[in-house]
Amino acid sequence: MSKAVIVSRHGLPPGPKGSLIGGNLGQVGPRRVDFFLDLARTYGPLASFRIGRWRLFLASDPDLIHxxxxxxxxxxxxxxxxxxxxPVLGNGLVTSEGDFWLRQRRLLQPAFLKAQVQSYAPVMANLAEAMLAKWHTGKSVNLEFEFSSLTSAIALKTLFGLDDQGDRERIDESLRQVFDLLTARLDMPFQWPLWLPTPTNIRLNRALTDVRHVVDGFIAAGRARPRGSDLLSTMIAAQHDDGTGMSDQQxxxxxxxxxxxxxxxxALxxxxxxxLLSQHPAIEKKLVEEWQRVLSGRAPTPSDLTALPYTAxxxxxxxxxxxxxxxxxxxxxxxLELGGYRVKRGYTVLMSQWVNHRDPKYFAEPERFSPERWLNGLAARLPKFVYYxxxxxxxxxxxxxxxxxxxxxxxSTVGQKYKFTLSPDAVIDIKPQITLPPKYGMPATLERR
Ligand code: HEM
Structure with missing residues (x-):
C-alpha cells in the first residue's frame, strides 16, 4: 500500500467551475455518463468536481484506477x-466492509467457482426454453422485461430452488418498489433519515418489510428441507474456520x-x-452461423462455450x-495521495467503465459495435482497468x-429460435441509474427463425 498523505502538488485536480451551493450538480444531469466522458476528455486522467457537500474525483487513467x-x-x-x-442489502457482500466483508467473501467464494457455477447451466437453458414456449411470431414484447423476468426466474431457482411464479412475482414487485424509492432517494440532494415517517419513507419501509418477509420465508423453507444444490443450501451449510455458520439475518x-x-x-x-445485433444484421448472421455450426439447434452445455468465440x-x-x-x-x-493530488478523508473517487471502454487509445473507432476486435486475444493484451x-x-x-x-x-438458446425487429417508432436511449437500463424499454416484434 502506498503511504498515506504525500502531497506533491497543492489544490485539487482540474475540473469544471460549479455554483456555490450545488457545485456541479446542474452539469451532471440525468445522462451522467456524458458528463463523465466530457470530464475525462477535457481535464485528463484525474478530474475533480463537487455535488453539494460531496467532493468527487473521476479517475480515468488505468494506473490510477489500479x-x-x-x-x-x-x-x-x-x-x-x-x-x-x-437498507435493502444490509451487510451483504456488496455493502459490507473490512474484516466482516472478507470473512463473508471467503465463505461464499467456493459457491461461485467455475465447476459449481457450471452445474446451473441446465437450469438456465431450461428456463430459457420455457420462455420461448410462450413466444410466437408477431408477438410484441419489451425485451428488457422479457430478459429481466427470465434472469429473475433463473436467480430464484439457482439461489432458492424456487419454481413458483407466484413467489417470483411477489418478490419482484416489492423489490422493484424498494429499488425505485431508493434510487429516487439517491438523486435527492438531502435525504431524510429512514426512521422519519415521511410519506416516501412509510412506503419504503412497508415495501422493505414485505421483501424481508418473503425472503425469510425462503430461508425458513431452505433450513427445513434436505440440502439441495441451490446457493441458499450451500450458504446454509457453509461454515467459517471457527465452525460457525451464517445467522438468518446474514x-x-x-x-x-x-x-x-x-x-x-x-438481463441488461x-x-x-x-x-446492437438488431442494428447490425451482418454480425447477427455470423453469430447465427456459429450457433448452427456448433449447436445445430440445441441449447449449449458449458463444454460448448469454448467453441463459441464469436458469441463471447x-x-x-x-x-x-x-x-x-x-x-x-x-x-x-x-x-492519501492519488496522481500527485491529495485525496482527503471523505472524498469520493469515481471510475467509469463507460469512459474507459471508449478510450480510442485501446479501442479503434470506440463507438462502433465490432465484436471482431475481441477475436485474436485482445482481452489478454489490454492493460488492467481499460476494460472492467x-x-x-x-x-x-x-x-x-x-x-x-x-x-x-x-x-444462443433464444437466438437460434427467434429474431427481433425493433419497433419502428422505438426511441432507444440510456437511463443511467445504479445500472444502465434503456430509458424507454426495448420494444420489439418476435419472428421465428
Ligand atoms: C453482466 C452481469 C454483471 C455485471 C456487469 C456485474 C458487475 C459488477 C461490478 C462492476 C462489481 C464491483 C462493484 C464495485 O467494485 O463497487 C460487482 C460486484 C458484485 N457482483 Fe456483480 N455483476 C454481474 C453479475 C453478477 C451476478 C450474476 C452475481 C451473483 C450471482 C453478482 C454478484 C456480485 C456481488 C455479490 C458483488 C460484490 C462483491 C464483493 O464486493 O465482494 N454479479 N458486480
Missing part, C-alpha cells in the same frame, strides 16, 4: 451511492444481495446485445458499449462466471 481498487484498496470503502442501498442480506446484484445486470447485457465476443462488445455497471466509486477513509465490466481488485464481481455463462446460454 491504485484505488488494488494498491490502496484498504484506504477506501464503498461510496455513498452504494451505501444508499444498505443469510437474508446475502440472498437479497445476490438476487439484486445478479439478475438485472445480466442481453437486452443491449440484442439491440458479442457479449464482451455489448458490455464494452453498454456496461451494465457503468461507474464504481470509493470513499477515502484516510488522507466486472470491476477489479478485491471487490471484483463474485458472479462473473455465472453471468458470462448465463448470457452465452440465453443468447
Amino acid at each position: 491504485q484505488v481498487l488494488v494498491t490502496d484498496a484498504k484506504c477506501y470503502i464503498k461510496h455513498f451511492g452504494a451505501r444508499t442501498f444498505k 443469510l437474508r442480506d446475502e440472498a437479497m444481495t445476490l438476487y439484486l446484484a445478479g439478475h438485472e445486470t445480466t 447485457t442481453l437486452t443491449w446485445s440484442w439491440y 465476443a458479442v457479449i464482451n462488445e455489448a458490455m464494452r458499449l453498454y456496461p451494465p455497471v457503468y461507474v464504481i466509486g470509493r470513499e477515502a477513509t484516510t488522507d 465490466p466486472f470491476g477489479g481488485g478485491q471487490r471484483i464481481c463474485i458472479g462473473s462466471h455465472f453471468a458470462l455463462m448465463e448470457a452465452a446460454i440465453i443468447l
Whole structure:
C-alpha cells in the first residue's frame, strides 16, 4: 500500500467551475455518463468536481484506477451511492466492509467457482426454453422485461430452488418498489433519515418489510428441507474456520444481495446485445452461423462455450458499449495521495467503465459495435482497468462466471429460435441509474427463425 498523505502538488485536480451551493450538480444531469466522458476528455486522467457537500474525483487513467481498487484498496470503502442501498442489502457482500466483508467473501467464494457455477447451466437453458414456449411470431414484447423476468426466474431457482411464479412475482414487485424509492432517494440532494415517517419513507419501509418477509420465508423453507444444490443450501451449510455458520439475518442480506446484484445486470447485457445485433444484421448472421455450426439447434452445455468465440465476443462488445455497471466509486477513509493530488478523508473517487471502454487509445473507432476486435486475444493484451465490466481488485464481481455463462446460454438458446425487429417508432436511449437500463424499454416484434 502506498503511504498515506504525500502531497506533491497543492489544490485539487482540474475540473469544471460549479455554483456555490450545488457545485456541479446542474452539469451532471440525468445522462451522467456524458458528463463523465466530457470530464475525462477535457481535464485528463484525474478530474475533480463537487455535488453539494460531496467532493468527487473521476479517475480515468488505468494506473490510477489500479491504485484505488488494488494498491490502496484498504484506504477506501464503498461510496455513498452504494451505501444508499444498505437498507435493502444490509451487510451483504456488496455493502459490507473490512474484516466482516472478507470473512463473508471467503465463505461464499467456493459457491461461485467455475465447476459449481457450471452445474446451473441446465437450469438456465431450461428456463430459457420455457420462455420461448410462450413466444410466437408477431408477438410484441419489451425485451428488457422479457430478459429481466427470465434472469429473475433463473436467480430464484439457482439461489432458492424456487419454481413458483407466484413467489417470483411477489418478490419482484416489492423489490422493484424498494429499488425505485431508493434510487429516487439517491438523486435527492438531502435525504431524510429512514426512521422519519415521511410519506416516501412509510412506503419504503412497508415495501422493505414485505421483501424481508418473503425472503425469510425462503430461508425458513431452505433450513427445513434436505440440502439441495441451490446457493441458499450451500450458504446454509457453509461454515467459517471457527465452525460457525451464517445467522438468518446474514443469510437474508446475502440472498437479497445476490438476487439484486445478479439478475438485472445480466438481463441488461442481453437486452443491449440484442439491440446492437438488431442494428447490425451482418454480425447477427455470423453469430447465427456459429450457433448452427456448433449447436445445430440445441441449447449449449458449458463444454460448448469454448467453441463459441464469436458469441463471447458479442457479449464482451455489448458490455464494452453498454456496461451494465457503468461507474464504481470509493470513499477515502484516510488522507492519501492519488496522481500527485491529495485525496482527503471523505472524498469520493469515481471510475467509469463507460469512459474507459471508449478510450480510442485501446479501442479503434470506440463507438462502433465490432465484436471482431475481441477475436485474436485482445482481452489478454489490454492493460488492467481499460476494460472492467466486472470491476477489479478485491471487490471484483463474485458472479462473473455465472453471468458470462448465463448470457452465452440465453443468447444462443433464444437466438437460434427467434429474431427481433425493433419497433419502428422505438426511441432507444440510456437511463443511467445504479445500472444502465434503456430509458424507454426495448420494444420489439418476435419472428421465428
Ligand atoms: C453482466 C452481469 C454483471 C455485471 C456487469 C456485474 C458487475 C459488477 C461490478 C462492476 C462489481 C464491483 C462493484 C464495485 O467494485 O463497487 C460487482 C460486484 C458484485 N457482483 Fe456483480 N455483476 C454481474 C453479475 C453478477 C451476478 C450474476 C452475481 C451473483 C450471482 C453478482 C454478484 C456480485 C456481488 C455479490 C458483488 C460484490 C462483491 C464483493 O464486493 O465482494 N454479479 N458486480
